[in-house]
Amino acid sequence: MLISCLIAAAPLLGATAADDAFALRASHVHVGNGQVVLDAFVVVEDGVVKSVSNNAPRGVRVVEVDGHIAPGFISLRETLGAGSENAERTRKSTPTADLSFAFDPTSPNWKGLVSEGVTTVLLPAGNSQIAGGQAAIVSPAAGEVLKRNAVVTLGLSRAALGSSTAPTSFAGLYAHLGEQFAAAPEGSPLAEAKAGKVPVMMRAVTRSEVHRALEFAAAYGLKGAVIGAPEADDLVDELKASGLAVVFESKAAPASSKDVVKSALALSKAEVPFAFTSDAGSQGPLGMRMQAAACMRAGLDAGAALRAMTADAARIAGVDATHGTIATGRAADLVVWSGPPTDLTSRVHSVYAGGHLVHSAHAHGAHQ
Amino acid sequence: MRSYSTRPDRRSPLRRLRNLGIALTAGAALTAASLAAQDDPAPEPAPEPAPEAVPAAPSLLFLRANKVIVSPGKSLDNMGLLVRDGRIVAMGTDLAAPEGVETIEGEVICAAFIDPWSVAGVDASSARTDRVDTASRATDALDPYGQDEVLDDLLESGVLMLRVEIGSAAAVSGVGAVIRADGAVPVLADAAISARLYAPGLDPVSRVGQVDRLASALGGAKKYADDVATYESNLKTWEEEIAKKETELAEDFKKAKKSRDKKVKEAKEEGEELKEKKYKEDKRPRPPKFDAKKASLARAVGGEVPMVIHVEQALELRELLRVTRPFTRMRLVLAGGRSALLFADELAERGIPVIVTPAPSSPGGDVGEMDPGFALAGELSARGVEVLIGSGATSASASRDLPLLAAAAVGHGLDEDAAFHAITAGPARVFDLQSKVGSVRRGLHADLLVLSGDPLSSSTRVLASISGGKVVHQAGN
Numbered sequence: 001m002l003i004s005c006l007i008a009a010a011p012l013l014g015a016t017a018a019d020d021a022f023a024l025r026a027s028h029v030h031v032g033n034g035q036v037v038l039d040a041f042v043v044v045e046d047g048v049v050k051s052v053s054n055n056a057p058r059g060v061r062v063v064e065v066d067g068h069i070a071p072g073f074i075s076l077r078e079t080l081g082a083g084s085e086n087a088e089r090t091r092k093s094t095p096t097a098d099l100s101f102a103f104d105p106t107s108p109n110w111k112g113l114v115s116e117g118v119t120t121v122l123l124p125a126g127n128s129q130i131a132g133g134q135a136a137i138v139s140p141a142a143g144e145v146l147k148r149n150a151v152v153t154l155g156l157s158r159a160a161l162g163s164s165t166a167p168t169s170f171a172g173l174y175a176h177l178g179e180q181f182a183a184a185p186e187g188s189p190l191a192e193a194k195a196g197k198v199p200v201m202m203r204a205v206t207r208s209e210v211h212r213a214l215e216f217a218a219a220y221g222l223k224g225a226v227i228g229a230p231e232a233d234d235l236v237d238e239l240k241a242s243g244l245a246v247v248f249e250s251k252a253a254p255a256s257s258k259d260v261v262k263s264a265l266a267l268s269k270a271e272v273p274f275a276f277t278s279d280a281g282s283q284g285p286l287g288m289r290m291q292a293a294a295c296m297r298a299g300l301d302a303g304a305a306l307r308a309m310t311a312d313a314a315r316i317a318g319v320d321a322t323h324g325t326i327a328t329g330r331a332a333d334l335v336v337w338s339g340p341p342t343d344l345t346s347r348v349h350s351v352y353a354g355g356h357l358v359h360s361a362h363a364h365g366a367h368q
Numbered sequence: 369m370r371s372y373s374t375r376p377d378r379r380s381p382l383r384r385l386r387n388l389g390i391a392l393t394a395g396a397a398l399t400a401a402s403l404a405a406q407d408d409p410a411p412e413p414a415p416e417p418a419p420e421a422v423p424a425a426p427s428l429l430f431l432r433a434n435k436v437i438v439s440p441g442k443s444l445d446n447m448g449l450l451v452r453d454g455r456i457v458a459m460g461t462d463l464a465a466p467e468g469v470e471t472i473e474g475e476v477i478c479a480a481f482i483d484p485w486s487v488a489g490v491d492a493s494s495a496r497t498d499r500v501d502t503a504s505r506a507t508d509a510l511d512p513y514g515q516d517e518v519l520d521d522l523l524e525s526g527v528l529m530l531r532v533e534i535g536s537a538a539a540v541s542g543v544g545a546v547i548r549a550d551g552a553v554p555v556l557a558d559a560a561i562s563a564r565l566y567a568p569g570l571d572p573v574s575r576v577g578q579v580d581r582l583a584s585a586l587g588g589a590k591k592y593a594d595d596v597a598t599y600e601s602n603l604k605t606w607e608e609e610i611a612k613k614e615t616e617l618a619e620d621f622k623k624a625k626k627s628r629d630k631k632v633k634e635a636k637e638e639g640e641e642l643k644e645k646k647y648k649e650d651k652r653p654r655p656p657k658f659d660a661k662k663a664s665l666a667r668a669v670g671g672e673v674p675m676v677i678h679v680e681q682a683l684e685l686r687e688l689l690r691v692t693r694p695f696t697r698m699r700l701v702l703a704g705g706r707s708a709l710l711f712a713d714e715l716a717e718r719g720i721p722v723i724v725t726p727a728p729s730s731p732g733g734d735v736g737e738m739d740p741g742f743a744l745a746g747e748l749s750a751r752g753v754e755v756l757i758g759s760g761a762t763s764a765s766a767s768r769d770l771p772l773l774a775a776a777a778v779g780h781g782l783d784e785d786a787a788f789h790a791i792t793a794g795p796a797r798v799f800d801l802q803s804k805v806g807s808v809r810r811g812l813h814a815d816l817l818v819l820s821g822d823p824l825s826s827s828t829r830v831l832a833s834i835s836g837g838k839v840v841h842q843a844g845n
Binding site: 112254255256258282283284285286290292293294296297298299302340342343344345346347348 | 521524525727729730763765766767769771772775776778779780781784824825826827828829830843
């Protein structure tokens with residue numbers, strides 16, 4: 001039995017608020033910010049974390065879990081369950097596009113993500129657009145859009161250049177983007193990004209693409225992150241000065257990128273926040289954890305690896321007030337692992353999203 | 369330095385015929401004389417260097433760890449290991465480092481990881497080609513210079529040995545080798561014959577047809593091996609007869625000479641030439657026509673080398689298990705096997721191991737809803753099937769993910785010891801190298817890892833990689 005229910009205290013009969021409330025008790029609670037609370041109770045009420053403490057809560061059902069509790073992981077790009085509805089092909093820029101419309105909660109692909117402990121996903125525009133629109137933050141387990149217009153996505157890599165349609169060069173791309181920003185009326189997504197109110201996620205892969213993106217961000221006062229940048233270790237000082245974070249993309253095969261391993265170690269040392277994506281990899285939802293594990297086997301601290309998949313990812317996506325950590329007032333997106341959450345040998349026992357049990361290995365695993 | 373071995377030459381008829389065949393392709397003329405000379409020690413046209421060549425100067429290395437994992441599930445505490453000339457020569461808790469000998473210490477020492485399904489170290493186009501046959505050899509495609517970066521990464525990740533194959537686009541891709549990642553040097557040149565029954569785009573009838581073609585190739589190889597054996601037996605009988613005749617002739621030499629001289633004289637008088645038969649030359653058994661492809665495949669049919677078959681879908685797998693039942697000596701190994709759970713009982717009973725490449729399930733993929741995804745390794749193992757974990761030979765650099773793949777299999781239900789077996793002792797056993805590598809014992813080759821923690825834990829670092837007694841990677845260096 002992986003999960004055993006027991007009544008910790010006499011249930012308060014008729015207490016309506018407490019019907020929705022329960023507590024998980026585990027040997028380790030990984031808060032997500034690097035802190036680990038031993039032998040702790042996580043109290044959940046109305047889908048939100050009410051408290052994390054060593055003291056047994058009164059009047060709520062306590063579920064004893066055998067293992068470690070960690071915040072649900074956040075993937076900063078996952079478009080598998082969007083078909084290709086996030087990638088407008090005929091126009092290079094659709095800055096007002098709301099990508100929550102690309103979210104298909106009925107896609108079977110989301111299930112695999114949840115069973116690997118990923119409870120929050122950023123759904124951005126395709127790589128071939130320049131100002132493709134505003135990314136949405138979605139919950140694959142609940143099938144809900146958590147936040148619309150969360151991040152402005154910009155495609156600043158070669159993938160955004162056309163072969164026969166403008167712009168075909170980086171000079172043209174930045175001229176086009178400058179025009180888009182200049183023409184953006186007040187209150188529009190690009191104007192909000194320029195005012196630093198909405199974070200951007202700029203896709204740039206090669207070192208010179210990253211360099212150009214950083215210059216543009218500095219000129220326009222953009223905040224947020226660069227997505228791609230496998231060779232970020234060569235640009236640590238520039239990145240540090242820019243205040244931007246880095247999102248590393250999953251790879252096809254091999255699942256671990258040696259460049260990313262080197263870069264993650266360098267960024268960690270320089271205290272530049274970074275995160276991972278789950279898409280585009282042959283390992284599917286596990287790609288994110290495999291890349292993190294590859295970094296750990298090269299010396300990245302387990303706490304830093306966990307932050308990259310939880311607290312730092314939430315901050316990059318601008319949802320740290322509600323997601324990424326197990327703390328009072330945050331969404332009860334909790335994953336129960338058999339061991340340390342960043343260790344690939346750990347198994348997912350159960351997943352809670354918004355306080356609801358959405359996956360249980362006990363119900364799914366044939367081998368248990 | 370190319371110091372590697374092929375399997376021991378048992379002087380089997382096939383082997384001799386193969387050697388002869390190579391001589392032929394090398395341009396030697398086939399004459400009655402050369403055929404008759406077959407019983408002489410077979411000339412090796414490409415002489416294989418003596419196995420286990422010893423380095424000129426003895427080299428010593430001392431290793432110590434709090435835990436030495438001797439074999440999966442079995443470990444010893446606080447051990448020292450002395451390595452001399454590439455082999456583990458001493459192990460013990462009270463063993464001290466000899467003075468002046470390089471010493472490496474760590475938390476854990478274990479056998480180096482072996483990727484049983486890889487293309488690292490092999491020239492990239494040879495790996496993908498379809499222009500190979502049963503007799504093609506992976507050792508001919510090794511590319512240590514073109515692949516040096518890939519191979520260096522493997523040393524860092526602790527994957528020090530690989531079973532490589534070529535010709536991923538061909539139905540039968542020939543003889544694969546086990547190599548060391550350090551310099552792509554072969555350890556066993558004829559590790560396995562590999563084939564594939566995996567063509568996702570094909571219609572079911574053609575897919576079954578593929579299996580049947582493989583079955584008839586195996587049948588043909590078996591027939592060939594039988595013919596060669598029959599020929600060998602007949603040849604032996606014939607030779608014995610000849611020897612007997614020779615003795616008789618020697619004994620009755622004078623008498624025979626007299627009688628022959630008389631016959632010659634008579635013939636001359638009659639104006640004829642004497643037609644004589646010294647021996648019964650016309651009755652000399654004739655060998656079957658040499659066929660390199662059949663000879664190579666026959667080694668797999670006879671169980672001399674394992675036969676690795678890449679198969680994913682249930683249709684091919686069911687048919688494959690059916691058609692291979694008569695080949696009782698063949699040592700079948702499945703690679704891929706995403707639908708293998710359906711046949712787990714038969715695989716367990718027949719002792720057929722499966723090389724699993726842990727991957728997520730893809731609902732719209734080849735095996736559809738039946739795809740167990742990452743759980744495949746754990747579920748097969750739970751049902752008694754021996755599981756090996758391989759990187760899948762999709763790209764050369766994929767091999768460096770091997771410890772991550774094994775860890776992911778543990779994270780999806782595979783027992784930790786079984787996962788460690790799947791990348792150490794398992795591949796060593798399946799490819800007949802258990803007397804050399806795959807575990808930590810006195811006398812074995814020093815292909816070892818010094819680690820900061822448990823082999824598969826994500827927070828463990830490879831502190832040092834030792835390949836054939838040589839330190840090929842050290843963390844921080």
